[in-house]
Amino acid sequence: MGTLSYTATVSLDGYAADASGDFQWFAPGDEVFRFHVERTGAVSTEVLGRNTYQLMTYWNAEPEDGSWGEDEREFARRWQEIEHIVVSSTLGPEDLDSPRDRLLLELELSELEQIVRDASGEVEIFGPTTAAAAIRAGMVSDFRFFVVPKVVGGGLRALPADAALDLDLVEHRTYGDTAYLHYTRR
Incomplete structure (x- = not known):
């Protein structure tokens, strides 16, 4: 049986995307990226929405220019081994992108519970819209936030307003001007 975690990159004012829907306003530095490589080793399943899925398809094949370094290749190898469950009605x-990927039109909490029960490791739910119902229901046991020094003034909140x-707080680190905060549910 797995556990359910939620990971988000968050602006100082609590948003995962700005008012125009852009969530690519932060690129992790080398230290943050290396940390992502390490923590991905515990993840057996990713549950993600359409936008995040489409962004992450980048990791399915190295660019032809061979520009990836050792960390990028290791992250891609680990990413490709993870089961991806994509929640999208469109x-x-x-x-x-892969026969290992599975599509759900919507994510029912009972189905998510089954996904977590069947997982051999951590199930990471990625994206605030996809994670909202599970957060409200108290299903998420670990919250991991990468807080970046940007104020976006509005947009998509990283956590549901009514949660x-x-x-x-069980772990915290800083990487330059980025703070990593790991919380567990009481």
């Missing part, structure tokens, strides 16, 4: 099976959470 994508079709033909839009999936009531009681959390313990």
Whole structure:
């Protein structure tokens, strides 16, 4: 049986995307990226929305210019071994990049519970819209935030406005001007 975690890159004012929907306003530095490589080793399943899935297809094949370094190749290898469950009502099976990827039109909490039960490791739910119902229902046991020094003034909140959470800080690190905060549910 796995565990359910939620990871997000967050602006100082609590948003995962700005008012125009852009969530690519932060590129991790070398230290943050190396940390992502390490923590991905525990993840067996990713549950993600359409936008994040489409962004992450970058890791399915090295660019022809061979520009990836050792860390990028290791992250891509680990990413490709993870089962991806894509939640989208606009994508079709033909839009999936790998036969290991699975498409759900919507994510029912009972189905998510089954995914976590069946997982051999950590199930990471990626994206605030995809994660909102599970967060509200108290299903997420670990919250990992990469807080970046940017204020976007509005947009898509990293946490649902109506979520009531009681959390313990279990780990924190800084990488230059980025803070990593790991909380667990009480």
